[in-house]
Amino acid sequence: MAVIAQSVGRIRLRPRVPVRIWFPAALVALFILAAILGPFIDPYHGTQTDVVDRLLTPGSKLSTGGTAWLGTDQVGRPMLAQLLAGARVSLIVAGATVLIGGTVGLVLGLLAGYFRGWIDSIIMRLGDIQLAFPSILLAILIAGVLGPSVANVILTLAITRWIVFARVVRASALVASRRESVEGAKVVGVPNLRILRRYVLPEAIGPMLVVATVQVGQMVIAEASLSFLGLGVPVSQASWGSTISNGRDYLNTAWWIATFPGLAMVLLVVSVGILGDALHHRTDIAVSL
Numbered sequence: 001m002a003v004i005a006q007s008v009g010r011i012r013l014r015p016r017v018p019v020r021i022w023f024p025a026a027l028v029a030l031f032i033l034a035a036i037l038g039p040f041i042d043p044y045h046g047t048q049t050d051v052v053d054r055l056l057t058p059g060s061k062l063s064t065g066g067t068a069w070l071g072t073d074q075v076g077r078p079m080l081a082q083l084l085a086g087a088r089v090s091l092i093v094a095g096a097t098v099l100i101g102g103t104v105g106l107v108l109g110l111l112a113g114y115f116r117g118w119i120d121s122i123i124m125r126l127g128d129i130q131l132a133f134p135s136i137l138l139a140i141l142i143a144g145v146l147g148p149s150v151a152n153v154i155l156t157l158a159i160t161r162w163i164v165f166a167r168v169v170r171a172s173a174l175v176a177s178r179r180e181s182v183e184g185a186k187v188v189g190v191p192n193l194r195i196l197r198r199y200v201l202p203e204a205i206g207p208m209l210v211v212a213t214v215q216v217g218q219m220v221i222a223e224a225s226l227s228f229l230g231l232g233v234p235v236s237q238a239s240w241g242s243t244i245s246n247g248r249d250y251l252n253t254a255w256w257i258a259t260f261p262g263l264a265m266v267l268l269v270v271s272v273g274i275l276g277d278a279l280h281h282r283t284d285i286a287v288s289l
Contacts, residue, residue, distance in 0.1 A: 038084030093153055110169055110170075148231060150233050
């Protein structure tokens with residue numbers, strides 16, 4: 001924590017935050033709160049079916065006495081409950097993917113940028129081979145082999161995104177390793193691990209935080225894409241992607257099934273993207289993907 005605080009302290013921020021940043025930040029906070037407090041906001045489970053209440057319009061009364069504020073789908077599941085449960089799945093997958101992929105990319109990027117030589121060549125050539133394939137196609141291939149589950153989706157997306165973090169961290173490590181402070185530490189015999197932790201890692205944390213913010217939105221889209229194709233979370237769990245897929249055949253008669261999850265995903269991804277762009281422009285960090 002002290003290393004992260006030291007790195008963040010080196011990022012020079014402008015004194016005032018534009019008002020336009022507060023709106024997307026509030027939306028992201030709202031999604032996080034809705035995902036955490038979902039069961040308390042809407043007591044109906046996202047996968048609970050009731051054919052008596054199928055295809056109810058938004059605002060209709062349920063047979064159990066409640067209100068379907070966003071309508072119901074073709075098997076009577078309340079859309080509000082599905083949105084809340086889907087937000088929870090999307091944020092868990094995105095957060096865990098960035099954490100795992102970011103950790104792997106951080107370690108490999110530090111090794112490649114600091115030691116260079118054959119270590120750098122092996123890590124970067126592996127990354128180049130992976131980048132030769134479109135990430136979504138690679139994710140579909142891995143997810144098809146592993147099967148649908150939340151854990152498998154997280155593992156799949158982490159495998160496809162580690163190289164993004166590794167390249168950014170490697171660039172920072174290359175710059176930091178050529179500084180006089182690092183060269184002096186090597187001369188006096190400071191262990192490499194201590195040099196990495198004390199001098200190189202703080203320089204890499206800032207750019208990595210910027211990239212991680214952008215990757216959260218991309219992981220939400222990737223998870224929804226896999227679930228849309230039936231390769232993401234299992235059918236026993238609600239997901240924005242699978243809900244949109246189920247609503248394709250009802251666009252003319254029950255537009256709300258696919259519309260509300262799509263709008264929620266757009267709002268979340270755009271808000272996260274705006275925050276990531278603001279963090280990038282309000283710092284002195286140059287990030288190269």
